[in-house]
Amino acid sequence: MLRRIATPALLVVVLGLAVLVPWLGDYYVHVFALVFINVLLAASLRPSLTCGQLNIGHSAFMCVGAYASALLAKHFAVPFELSLLSGALLATVVGLAVGYPSLRLRGVYFAMVTVAFVEVVRLVAAIWVSLTRGNSGLSGIPKPNLLGMILTTKASQYYLIVFVTVVALVILWKLERSRLGLTWKSIGMADHLAQSLGVNIANYKLLAFMVGCFFAGVAGALYAHFIRFLFPPEFGFLVATNILVYNFVGGRDHFVGPIVGAVFLSLLSEPFRGSAYETIFFSIAMLLTILFLPGGLITLPGKLAGLRWGRAASAPTPSPTG
Amino acid sequence: MTAALLLQSTIIGVSIGSIYILMALGLTLMFGMMHIINFAHGAVYMLGAFVIYYVFFQWGAPYFVAFLLAMVLLGVFGFLVERTVYRPIKGGIEPTLVALLALTTFLQAAGYPVFGQLDKHVPPVFRGTRDILGVMISSERLMIIPVAGVLVVGLYLFINKTRLGAAMRAIEQDKEAAALQGVNVHVVNGLAFAIGFALAAAAGALMAPIFKLDPMMGEQPLLKAFIIIILGGLGSIPGAILGGLMLGLIDSIVATALGAEPAFLLSFVFIIVLLLFKPTGLFGHAP
Numbered sequence: 126m127l128r129r130i131a132t133p134a135l136l137v138v139v140l141g142l143a144v145l146v147p148w149l150g151d152y153y154v155h156v157f158a159l160v161f162i163n164v165l166l167a168a169s170l171r172p173s174l175t176c177g178q179l180n181i182g183h184s185a186f187m188c189v190g191a192y193a194s195a196l197l198a199k200h201f202a203v204p205f206e207l208s209l210l211s212g213a214l215l216a217t218v219v220g221l222a223v224g225y226p227s228l229r230l231r232g233v234y235f236a237m238v239t240v241a242f243v244e245v246v247r248l249v250a251a252i253w254v255s256l257t258r259g260n261s262g263l264s265g266i267p268k269p270n271l272l273g274m275i276l277t278t279k280a281s282q283y284y285l286i287v288f289v290t291v292v293a294l295v296i297l298w299k300l301e302r303s304r305l306g307l308t309w310k311s312i313g314m315a316d317h318l319a320q321s322l323g324v325n326i327a328n329y330k331l332l333a334f335m336v337g338c339f340f341a342g343v344a345g346a347l348y349a350h351f352i353r354f355l356f357p358p359e360f361g362f363l364v365a366t367n368i369l370v371y372n373f374v375g376g377r378d379h380f381v382g383p384i385v386g387a388v389f390l391s392l393l394s395e396p397f398r399g400s401a402y403e404t405i406f407f408s409i410a411m412l413l414t415i416l417f418l419p420g421g422l423i424t425l426p427g428k429l430a431g432l433r434w435g436r437a438a439s440a441p442t443p444s445p446t447g
Numbered sequence: 448m449t450a451a452l453l454l455q456s457t458i459i460g461v462s463i464g465s466i467y468i469l470m471a472l473g474l475t476l477m478f479g480m481m482h483i484i485n486f487a488h489g490a491v492y493m494l495g496a497f498v499i500y501y502v503f504f505q506w507g508a509p510y511f512v513a514f515l516l517a518m519v520l521l522g523v524f525g526f527l528v529e530r531t532v533y534r535p536i537k538g539g540i541e542p543t544l545v546a547l548l549a550l551t552t553f554l555q556a557a558g559y560p561v562f563g564q565l566d567k568h569v570p571p572v573f574r575g576t577r578d579i580l581g582v583m584i585s586s587e588r589l590m591i592i593p594v595a596g597v598l599v600v601g602l603y604l605f606i607n608k609t610r611l612g613a614a615m616r617a618i619e620q621d622k623e624a625a626a627l628q629g630v631n632v633h634v635v636n637g638l639a640f641a642i643g644f645a646l647a648a649a650a651g652a653l654m655a656p657i658f659k660l661d662p663m664m665g666e667q668p669l670l671k672a673f674i675i676i677i678l679g680g681l682g683s684i685p686g687a688i689l690g691g692l693m694l695g696l697i698d699s700i701v702a703t704a705l706g707a708e709p710a711f712l713l714s715f716v717f718i719i720v721l722l723l724f725k726p727t728g729l730f731g732h733a734p
Contacts, residue, residue, distance in 0.1 A: 179541055181548065226723045233484045234681065234726075236544060237673040238718070244670055245715050252708050362666065366552055373545050404556030411549035415542050416535055 143287055147280035158283045158351055160391045161290045162344050167371035167383035168297050169340030172333035174372055175301070177313040178228070180334070182239030183341055183368045185246035188360035190216040190342025191349040192250060192257055195266040198350065205269040209289075209346040216342025217335050219246075224334040228327060243365050250357040262356040269350040286347050293340050298380055300336065309333050363404060370407055374414045376421025385422050455582045456700045462588040464695020465595035469650035470672035471679070471687040472602060473643025479619045479682035480639050481533070482540055486547045488647045488672060489665025490554035491521050495651030496660050497558075500567050503655075510572045517652040518645040525644030529637040558662025567660035591653050598649055599688065602642070606684075615639060619682070670711075671698070674718050680727055 146157045166187060173180045194212030197203040203211070227238040250257045257263055269276050269285055276282050300306050311319040312326050320326050349355055367390075375386020390410060397403040414421060418428075470488060477485050498517035502508045508516075532550060536543045573586035606612035614635045617625035626632050650668065658664065675694050679686025694714055701710040 177541075179544060223719070226719050229726045230722065233478070233482070233540065233544065234677060237484060237677060238722070240673060241670060241715050241718070245712060248708050248712060363552065366548055369545060370549070373542070401556040401559035404552050408549040408551075408553035408556065412532070412546055412553070415546045415549070416532075419536075419538055419542060 140291070144284075147283060151279050154279045154283045156392075156395055158279075158286045160388055161283075161286050162348050162351075163367075163371065163387040163391045164384050165290045165293055165344040165347070166341060166368045167375070167387040168294055168380075169337045169344065170368050170372055171297065171337075171377075171380070171383055172300070172306075172309060173330075173337045174377060175306070175309045175313050176330045176333045177316065178330060178334065179233075179236040179369075180239045180337070181236055181362075181369060182242035182365050183337065184360045184362075184364035185242040186216040186220055186338040186341035187345035187348070187364070188246050188250060188357075189219050190345030191355055191360070192263070192345075193342070194346035195263060195349040195355055196256065198267045199263075199265060202267075204273070205267075205271065205350060209343060209350075212346040212349075213339045213342035216345065217339045220335045220338030221331070224331050224338070228330045228334060239365075240362070243360070243362050247357050247360055250355075250360070257355075257357070260357055262354055264354050266349055266353040266355070268353070282351055286351060289343065289347060293343060294384070297336075297340065301380055305329075305332070367407060370411045374410055374421060376423035378420060379423055382421050382423050389422060451582050452703065453700070454580060455584065456703045457696065458579060458582070458584050459588055460696035460699030461692065462591045462695070463698050464692040465591050466650045466654055466668065467671050467675055467695055468688050468691035469595055469598060469646045469653075470668050471675040471691050472599065472684065473646040474672055475676050475679070475682055475684060475687045476602075476606075476615075477639050477643045478676070480615060480622075481636055483533070483543050483547065484673075485640075485643060486544065486669070487528070487551045487554065488643070489667075489669030490551045491525070491644045491647040491665070492651035492654075492668050493558065493660075493662060493665040494524075494554065495521055495648030496569075496655040496664065497562060497567075497651075498648070499652045499655035500569050500660055503572075504569050514649070514652045517648045521648035522641040522645035525640035525642075526637045528644070529633075529640040533636070533640070534633060555662045555665070562660075562662060569655045569660065572656050587656055594649075594653060598646060602646070603684070605642075611635065611638060671714075674714055677718055678721065 143157065143161075147154050166183065170180060170183050190212035192212075193215040194208040197208040197211055198205065223238075223242055227235055230238060251260050253259070254261075267275075269282055271285065276285060301309075308319070308324055308329055311322075312324065312329055316326050371386035371390060372383045373386070374390060375384065376382030390407060393410075394403045394406050397406060418424065470492065474485055474488055477483060495517040498520060499510070499513050502516055503510050503513035528550065532546050533543060536546055571587055573590045576583040576585050577589055579589075606615060614625065614630045615638070617628065617630055618632055618635055622632060651665070654668075671694055675690035676687055678693065679688075679690035697714050697717075698707075698710050701713055
């Protein structure tokens with residue numbers, strides 16, 4: 126009974142706090158806008174992970190979405206709604222092109238190929254100077270507009286990011302709870318069994334991968350029009366690893382896992398953003414979580430409660446439903 | 448491209464290929480036994496190069512000593528990683544892979560405050576050039592080929608002719624059966640980690656006088672090694688050797704003709720096409 130009220134109440138509180146952020150000042154607007162983009166990235170990796178595909182190259186699709194949307198808006202004055210959608214669709218198409226051959230691979234083979242995606246996309250962005258301006262970086266990206274109105278203030282752009290992220294999360298959540306989501310889960314748990322029951326695992330894995338690419342493209346477009354400067358090395362291996370780390374540190378057994386992981390790690394590493402210590406912090410958090418809290422942060426309250434009531438800490442904790 | 452340039456690119460390609468082979472052999476050995484991919488391999492390569500920088504260049508020890516020290520130190524490190532990271536993690540391969548990924552990013556990022564922000568350079572060890580059939584090749588690059596050859600033959604003999612090597616092959620075939628026959632699986636796995644790390648350190652140590660040193664320098668060789676073991680088939684040692692030579696040649700000849708980035712893109716396209724037709728690589732068994 127308590128749980129039925131607790132989850133929506135928590136959601137309202139979190140969203141309420143998110144709405145209040147602009148009153149804290151522009152610095153916090155910037156920080157929290159990036160937090161929401163990270164949340165979206167982390168959540169967009171989840172469908173693939175649910176199918177048991179370890180994708181270590183997700184930043185590649187963010188990069189595609191970011192450049193596509195930025196270039197369309199800059200050179201052809203395409204409205205933001207359309208450029209965001211085009212960026213996301215292009216990321217999906219690129220995802221289809223590389224995903225189709227590589228998703229025939231399982232486990233570590235797939236993981237290794239995805240590492241190369243990042244490098245390929247980054248290199249293309251770096252070499253194709255006439256289109257992307259290469260490693261000089263792409264500047265002069267227009268501010269986002271909505272129904273023809275340009276969002277000039279950082280606060281309004283922040284609200285746009287929050288809105289798009291929340292809509293995307295709702296879609297991802299509905300997908301996960303649907304029959305499709307259950308099929309993905311069954312593939313992740315036992316792909317041979319799922320196959321024997323008539324599930325076309327290759328197609329479902331590809332679909333999960335493309336859904337992830339679409340939302341990574343959305344995140345990339347949001348990023349491009351918020352930061353308004355794109356630089357190929359920023360979409361390197363580290364960003365891709367971070368997206369994976371959010372999922373593992375937060376916890377992979379529940380939808381809120383990557384969200385908790387992204388918020389927790391982005392905010393905690395904020396003092397070191399951009400320095401080597403950010404990565405050091407991330408990797409230590411990652412190692413400690415895998416070694417000592419294999420279920421991720423979302424299992425922490427259950428474990429603490431278990432300790433308090435004298436139950437064994439390792440007793441299975443009921444996963445929250447809601 | 449003239450014949451002389453082609454010959455020169457070929458020899459340099461074999462030399463680059465030798466480095467790739469050293470990287471790929473450890474990866475494929477560890478995969479065969481434990482079904483993991485050691486993402487930290489690139490970081491170990493980088494550490495091997497930095498051992499040369501400090502021991503050979505800064506402290507003035509002979510290159511040979513620094514080279515062996517790099518292999519021994521990182522071999523011990525590999526043994527410890529098996530004990531502290533690989534062994535305690537339960538729950539399948541995925542968490543292990545992510546833990547190794549975290550170890551990689553940790554070693555790379557920690558490299559900046561520890562080694563400094565600026566690129567490092569190691570002075571040449573083998574000076575001058577050699578005349579091979581009328582083309583001049585730098586001795587530094589030429590020396591890589593025999594050194595890597597000795598290490599590869601050594602590994603081959605170790606795996607095929609010694610009791611520990613037999614234990615490794617036994618684990619590769621069937622871990623439980625090997626354990627029942629009295630093979631200490633943990634120790635032998637640790638040995639595979641040690642060998643893999645030592646070979647990666649050797650590769651880094653050989654490249655230290657040729658390229659500039661920075662904490663991210665292992666990234667490219669790691670990606671190349673990934674492509675090689677996918678190409679050759681995971682777990683296959685002949686596949687790793689053949690794949691390494693092929694990629695070294697592609698890198699050298701295509702890079703001479705078109706530039707380094709197209710060479711990388713080409714090897715990637717090659718892999719994608721290969722995977723379409725033969726998802727387990729040239730010599731691979733089912734994953």
